[in-house]
Amino acid sequence: MDDITILSPGIYTYGAMLIGGVLRGAGHRVTLTRAVTAPPAGSLLLMSLFSTQHLLDPAIRDLIRNHRERDGTVYVGGPVSAAPEMVLGELAPDAVVVGEGEETVIRLVEEGVSDALPGIAFLDGDRAVVTPSAPPASIDRPLPLIPDDIGSQSVRGASAYIETHRGCIGGCTFCQVPRFFGRTIRSRKIASIIEEVKAFAAHGATRLSVSGGTGSLYGSRDGEMDPEAFITLLRDMAGVMGPRNISSPDIRVDCITDEILDAIRQYTIGWIFFGIESGSSRVLRLMGKGATVAEVREAVERCREHNLKVA
Ligand code: SF4
Known part of the structure; x- marks a missing residue:
């Protein structure tokens, strides 16, 4: 079981709550936040980004860079994944979850980055690797992770x-x-x-x-x-x-x-x-x-x- 922080900047998006519920259903401890603040050093951070403006936001860029420098892992998903090479180029996370993420993200969290995992993109040196698309996810899933506020x-x-x-x-x-x-x-x-x-x-x-x-x-x-x-x-x-x-x-x-x-x-x-x-x-x-x-x-x-x- 991993401790995972999901960060959805500014608002709790439905997608972030959905992924939180899916990971919780798979047995992980998940914290959902909309505040752009550092998670515990060395932990796993999932960023749910719905705007390309997030790619240019200094607070988000600094957070990702600093977290990775403190041995943390950062995966990015959400609508920005429509342009995975751009996300990799701007934010340099460990991986981007491309498209519908609820099944991919569980495998990514549990197995790590691999070119055998469909539906992700990552940097291999300076080269962007985009794996084949994952099949559409099942529309049946556990309840989302709904914050009390x-x-x-x-x-x-x-x-x-x-x-x-x-x-x-x-x-x-x-x-x-x-x-x-x-x-x-x-x-x-x-x-x-x-x-x-x-x-x-x-x-x-x-x-x-x-x-x-x-x-x-x-x-x-x-x-x-x-x-x-x-x-x-x-x-x-x-x-x-x-x-x-x-x-x-x-x-x-x-x-x-x-x-x-x-x-x-x-x-x-x-x-x-x-x-x-x-x-x-x-x-x-x-x-x-x-x-x-x-x-x-x-x-x-x-x-x-x-x-x-x-x-
Ligand atoms: S593709 Fe569908 S959802 Fe998108 S703007 Fe057109 S009608 Fe609306």
């Missing part, structure tokens, strides 16, 4: 964004979701999500959001949406938290139906955040948005007809 944070008004499904059918050129999680939707079981919602509430979370690219794709199969699955999800989440404390803001303009909009009004705070991106259909086409300005306008009108606020 989760209620103190606000990410767009929510204590946390809960992962209900992975992947997006979209192909927006600027977006990491389909590149990180793929374009096939993988949905978690409702019972597992609701157990997690209850655990967040028990730890003091006041508001929760649905994450996963486009919320209403929850339950989709073979490119077909399943509005009933999404409506059940919102209803059951609201049953735990209360409808004023649930949001499902991020939705594609082409992933709404009247039933979905009614459910969002009934079971959430009643806001929808469309990724409108541009008022030019030409620009939307260039960025692979998959929607025209006319379709965006129509979606906004439909939301207003259902008494929803649009951002």
Whole structure:
């Protein structure tokens, strides 16, 4: 068993909590922190980095360098792993966990860095070694490691964004979701999500959001949406938290139906955040948005007809 610190700078990201829960489930002692402070000398530090700005942050760069100089080990994961060579070049950690990390990270912690381990990148001298991609991780996992002060944070008004499904059918050129999680939707079981919602509430979370690219794709199969699955999800989440404390803001303009909009009004705070991106259909086409300005306008009108606020 290892003592492991997971550092998620500034906020407890869902990914950091998820990895914490997976490692705890594998028998490790895990501390989750959002403070950029040094862990015990010689220990194992996992950095969950969600912004390329972290790569340039002097406090993070110093922490990694100093920890390694004190015989510590540093692994970096999270969205920055989309560019593993850049992470290695900027931060020089012991390894980068590339892509979905929950299965890779257990092997990395227990077996160490090896070119036989899929889904990692590391430096061999000056040469960056990127091993073959790991297969998509199982969507079933233990409860996340939820800190007791989760209620103190606000990410767009929510204590946390809960992962209900992975992947997006979209192909927006600027977006990491389909590149990180793929374009096939993988949905978690409702019972597992609701157990997690209850655990967040028990730890003091006041508001929760649905994450996963486009919320209403929850339950989709073979490119077909399943509005009933999404409506059940919102209803059951609201049953735990209360409808004023649930949001499902991020939705594609082409992933709404009247039933979905009614459910969002009934079971959430009643806001929808469309990724409108541009008022030019030409620009939307260039960025692979998959929607025209006319379709965006129509979606906004439909939301207003259902008494929803649009951002
Ligand atoms: S629709 Fe949203 S989540 Fe999907 S690829 Fe586009 S920006 Fe990303």
